[in-house]
Amino acid sequence: MRPAVMRRKGDSVAARRPPRRGMGRGVAGLAAVLGVLVLSWTESPAGHERPSTGPERIVTLAPSVTEVVFALGMGERVVGTCAQCDWPVAAARRPRVGTYLAPSVEAVLGIQPDLVFVVPSPGNREAVRALERAGVRVVVVQDRTLDDLWQSIRIAAAVLAVPERGEALVHRLQGKLAAVRRRVSQRPQRRVLLVVGHRPLVVAGRGTLQSELLAVAGGRNVAEDVGEAFPQIGLETVIARAPEVIVDAGMGTETGARTVFRGLDIVPAVAAGRIVSVAADGLFRAGPRVAEGAKALARAVHPEAFDSGGARR
Amino acid sequence: MAVVPVLEAVDLGFAYGRRQVLGDVTAALAPGEVLGVIGPNGSGKSTLVRLLGGLAAPRAGEVRLGGRPLLAWPRRERARWLAVVPQDARLEFAFTVLEVALMGRAPHLSSLGFAGPSDVARVREVLGWFEVDHLVTRRMDDLSGGERQRVFLARAFAQDPRVLLLDEPTAHLDLRHQRLLSELLRTRARVDGLAIVMVLHDLNLVAATCDRVLVLAGGRPAALGPPAVVYRAELLARVFDAPLEVRYDPATGGPLVVPCWAAAATEANLR
Amino acid sequence: MARGASEQRVPAAYLTARRLVGVLLLLGGLLVASLLAATLIGPTPIRLAAALGGDAGETPDHAIVFQARLPRVLLGGVVGASLAAAGAVLQALLGNALADPHLLGVSAGAAVAGVVVLVAGADPVSPLVPGAAFLGALATVAAVFLGARTGGRTSPHAILLVGVVCNALAASAIMLVNAIASYTQAQGVLFWIMGALSTQSYALVGAVAVYATLGLGWLWRHAHALNLLAAGEEGAASLGVDVERTRRAVFFGAALLVGAAVSVSGMIGFVGLIVPHVLRLILGPDLRLLLPASFLGGAIFLVWADTLARTVLGTSELPVGVVTAFLGGPFFVWLLRRSLRVGTEAR
Numbered sequence: 001m002r003p004a005v006m007r008r009k010g011d012s013v014a015a016r017r018p019p020r021r022g023m024g025r026g027v028a029g030l031a032a033v034l035g036v037l038v039l040s041w042t043e044s045p046a047g048h049e050r051p052s053t054g055p056e057r058i059v060t061l062a063p064s065v066t067e068v069v070f071a072l073g074m075g076e077r078v079v080g081t082c083a084q085c086d087w088p089v090a091a092a093r094r095p096r097v098g099t100y101l102a103p104s105v106e107a108v109l110g111i112q113p114d115l116v117f118v119v120p121s122p123g124n125r126e127a128v129r130a131l132e133r134a135g136v137r138v139v140v141v142q143d144r145t146l147d148d149l150w151q152s153i154r155i156a157a158a159v160l161a162v163p164e165r166g167e168a169l170v171h172r173l174q175g176k177l178a179a180v181r182r183r184v185s186q187r188p189q190r191r192v193l194l195v196v197g198h199r200p201l202v203v204a205g206r207g208t209l210q211s212e213l214l215a216v217a218g219g220r221n222v223a224e225d226v227g228e229a230f231p232q233i234g235l236e237t238v239i240a241r242a243p244e245v246i247v248d249a250g251m252g253t254e255t256g257a258r259t260v261f262r263g264l265d266i267v268p269a270v271a272a273g274r275i276v277s278v279a280a281d282g283l284f285r286a287g288p289r290v291a292e293g294a295k296a297l298a299r300a301v302h303p304e305a306f307d308s309g310g311a312r313r
Numbered sequence: 314m315a316v317v318p319v320l321e322a323v324d325l326g327f328a329y330g331r332r333q334v335l336g337d338v339t340a341a342l343a344p345g346e347v348l349g350v351i352g353p354n355g356s357g358k359s360t361l362v363r364l365l366g367g368l369a370a371p372r373a374g375e376v377r378l379g380g381r382p383l384l385a386w387p388r389r390e391r392a393r394w395l396a397v398v399p400q401d402a403r404l405e406f407a408f409t410v411l412e413v414a415l416m417g418r419a420p421h422l423s424s425l426g427f428a429g430p431s432d433v434a435r436v437r438e439v440l441g442w443f444e445v446d447h448l449v450t451r452r453m454d455d456l457s458g459g460e461r462q463r464v465f466l467a468r469a470f471a472q473d474p475r476v477l478l479l480d481e482p483t484a485h486l487d488l489r490h491q492r493l494l495s496e497l498l499r500t501r502a503r504v505d506g507l508a509i510v511m512v513l514h515d516l517n518l519v520a521a522t523c524d525r526v527l528v529l530a531g532g533r534p535a536a537l538g539p540p541a542v543v544y545r546a547e548l549l550a551r552v553f554d555a556p557l558e559v560r561y562d563p564a565t566g567g568p569l570v571v572p573c574w575a576a577a578a579t580e581a582n583l584r
Numbered sequence: 585m586a587r588g589a590s591e592q593r594v595p596a597a598y599l600t601a602r603r604l605v606g607v608l609l610l611l612g613g614l615l616v617a618s619l620l621a622a623t624l625i626g627p628t629p630i631r632l633a634a635a636l637g638g639d640a641g642e643t644p645d646h647a648i649v650f651q652a653r654l655p656r657v658l659l660g661g662v663v664g665a666s667l668a669a670a671g672a673v674l675q676a677l678l679g680n681a682l683a684d685p686h687l688l689g690v691s692a693g694a695a696v697a698g699v700v701v702l703v704a705g706a707d708p709v710s711p712l713v714p715g716a717a718f719l720g721a722l723a724t725v726a727a728v729f730l731g732a733r734t735g736g737r738t739s740p741h742a743i744l745l746v747g748v749v750c751n752a753l754a755a756s757a758i759m760l761v762n763a764i765a766s767y768t769q770a771q772g773v774l775f776w777i778m779g780a781l782s783t784q785s786y787a788l789v790g791a792v793a794v795y796a797t798l799g800l801g802w803l804w805r806h807a808h809a810l811n812l813l814a815a816g817e818e819g820a821a822s823l824g825v826d827v828e829r830t831r832r833a834v835f836f837g838a839a840l841l842v843g844a845a846v847s848v849s850g851m852i853g854f855v856g857l858i859v860p861h862v863l864r865l866i867l868g869p870d871l872r873l874l875l876p877a878s879f880l881g882g883a884i885f886l887v888w889a890d891t892l893a894r895t896v897l898g899t900s901e902l903p904v905g906v907v908t909a910f911l912g913g914p915f916f917v918w919l920l921r922r923s924l925r926v927g928t929e930a931r
Contacts, residue, residue: 084766200780202771236648239651252707391824397818397821399822401816404814411598416812419825427599468819
């Protein structure tokens with residue numbers, strides 16, 4: 001498959017054949033013309049026609065970066081997304097090129113993208129390597145923490161030649177997060193357990209997006225010191241850490257969440273009935289909706305701050 | 314002789330699929346009688362033992378134990394009457410000699426099989442007959458082939474059966490223990506009235522031990538009677554397809570079969 | 585073996601009721617001690633007095649011991665007991681000291697059913713999961729039994745082969761399901777497959793315990809017949825054993841034990857292989873002792889393996905199946921080499 005960079009206008013240079021022998025001066029002249037054309041061609045990757053156009057055909061292989069690209073206003077250039085890329089609605093309508101865990105190299109190449117955005121997942125490494133070997137331009141971003149988010153927005157914006165939009169987006173999102181923080185700032189921090197899996201009982205630990213958003217939402221993660229990003233813990237650890245609120249962000253059912261902690265009245269959250277299910281996508285994707293995730297968390301941790309009496313500061 | 318036969322085969326027949334391996338076998342065994350079964354390889358001897366022991370159901374005919382059809386007997390009761398020592402007893406796990414021999418008492422014990430002192434005493438006595446009593450605490454996989462075979466023989470005797478079926482019981486035994494077995498069988502038959510059916514390759518051992526001999530050829534009985542009558546050179550040579558002579562043994566008063574080894578070699582060369 | 589050849593040691597050469605009771609009492613005592621110790625061990629330090637003290641609702645120590653740890657420790661005991669007992673009889677039934685109860689294929693059937701229910705959206709803590717898994721186990725038992733019956737006989741060889749086929753089919757089914765499942769679901773599936781103990785209700789633990797004990801009793805009735813089968817089918821038949829009935833009963837008993845264990849805890853490996861094998865080396869092959877001893881020994885083994893799983897990483901936990909695989913794998917290799925070596929050294 002020919003690399004995307006070759007598919008420019010003025011490509012007929014590649015089709016030139018070398019001249020016959022004995023035409024020394026003719027050859028030199030032709031070479032000079034060739035050289036100038038090639039030089040001018042590589043000197044302006046964006047072309048002289050439109051100063052800030054960037055790649056035209058974008059494929060995004062992770063939901064978070066899909067949301068970022070759309071939030072940067074470049075949604076119409078997205079020609080293919082992964083199966084899990086379901087937001088915004090326009091992204092969900094794009095042709096599918098595989099899953100987040102297992103993108104289809106074939107499908108991606110078939111769409112002939114200029115650029116592919118990738119988030120490392122347990123399983124897509126080989127596919128990404130294959131795409132790189134085929135000459136496709138691949139940009140890797142991370143989506144584990146808020147810092148990853150700011151960085152990925154900036155990287156995406158730069159690559160898409162809209163750096164100013166990237167800065168604006170970062171600024172806007174940080175402002176939203178600050179607003180959430182303000183809303184709960186008067187309340188004392190509450191001890192919170194962030195459950196992401198019922199069996200095994202997996203919680204969000206230090207350095208995860210969920211934990212960071214919890215801090216914004218006025219909560220203290222009781223599993224912060226356990227040492228891994230998503231540790232599997234036992235019930236005794238829950239009892240020992242005595243959270244005041246249990247946020248259930250797992251994929252199971254609400255009944256399931258109650259079943260896990262049934263009868264553990266020694267835990268303040270259980271005794272007070274504060275097991276809250278939160279299903280916001282923004283809680284799991286480091287994308288433009290993180291502030292909504294933070295807000296959902298804040299609503300769960302400090303419900304009084306969201307009473308119908310209006311926003312309190 | 315109006316003695317009720319303790320074990321009877323009536324028109325016994327068996328086939329593996331379509332291959333007929335046994336047919337028209339009729340014989341009756343009286344208490345205290347030792348019957349030898351001889352024949353070339355593949356003549357159905359082992360099959361006969363399995364049918365007589367109730368280990369397989371005949372295709373034709375019937376086996377009767379104590380006058381009743383064998384297959385109608387409840388298993389445990391049958392096991393108290395009838396013991397079988399198959400040709401190659403293999404042991405998967407390392408039981409001790411005593412444990413294996415005690416298995417023979419199973420038909421007399423409860424389903425949990427816990428042996429009492431009298432059972433242990435009886436078993437040790439029987440082990441003593443086979444000269445393996447000194448090995449009681451040894452594990453079976455620790456013994457030689459011959460010692461193992463003697464333990465299995467002892468196990469069958471420990472069952473205190475009235476009928477004993479033996480398939481090639483001397484395959485691993487040395488001369489001494491072959492003789493021992495032969496004497497033991499004759500003694501038990503005479504003293505306890507034990508009825509015995511024995512499959513053997515050693516024609517002379519059969520002659521020395523058995524009251525009657527059944528000769529099988531191609532699954533069918535070729536002769537049945539006392540060794541002195543059955544051991545005719547033409548018959549045996551034909552059945553076994555090997556040149557041999559039958560001489561008179563003054564020591565036993567019975568026949569002595571002598572294979573013509575040299576002649577056999579010459580004939581083989583000629584072929 | 586430490587059995588001497590002197591006359592005085594003769595009683596040790598076979599199983600007496602006294603020896604049986606003695607060994608089982610010893611193992612039972614070890615089990616109780618293990619249960620107690622394991623309940624007191626965990627990543628959270630507890631104060632014994634507070635845990636056992638009267639104010640049950642007020643101290644976390646009491647809750648930790650009685651609500652978080654004890655049910656799980658008990659469950660580990662019951663599951664380990666079931667797997668090891670099934671392994672003991674299966675090794676006898678198949679005539680192979682290296683057989684594992686998961687060979688039956690029942691575990692795989694239970695796993696597939698549980699996985700399907702998980703991916704269909706059931707919460708992992710919902711009773712649907714073990715319920716479906718147990719149904720899957722039953723279905724697989726029936727399939728293996730019917731598949732292994734030829735001409736009215738259930739041969740061990742056939743049981744093995746059909747079990748292998750079931751395992752292979754189940755593995756592909758699980759892989760397929762995993763491929764179409766979401767990432768989080770795939771994690772739940774993996775956890776289930778690796779085998780793990782979790783804190784369940786006392787009611788469930790009690791039910792499984794009763795079931796396992798009944799299973800043990802059922803199997804124990806056939807222990808003597810299985811001993812006799814060790815010396816060959818024909819030898820056993822000649823001793824009055826109903827070979828076909830024994831094989832069938834043992835197969836069903838073992839399969840149902842395994843099915844229940846896997847339904848509540850996934851496929852925990854190596855317990856059913858290692859515990860009966862080691863106990864056989866120490867206590868001898870007589871199943872009348874080996875079977876209940878494996879039951880108790882399996883409980884002890886898994887309780888300690890789970891204690892390790894709960895504590896080795898500090899506050900976070902490992903699935904116990906990882907620990908048993910880690911301990912069991914190299915041990916199994918050692919056993920295999922030892923048995924091969926003994927085989928070649930034989931006269």
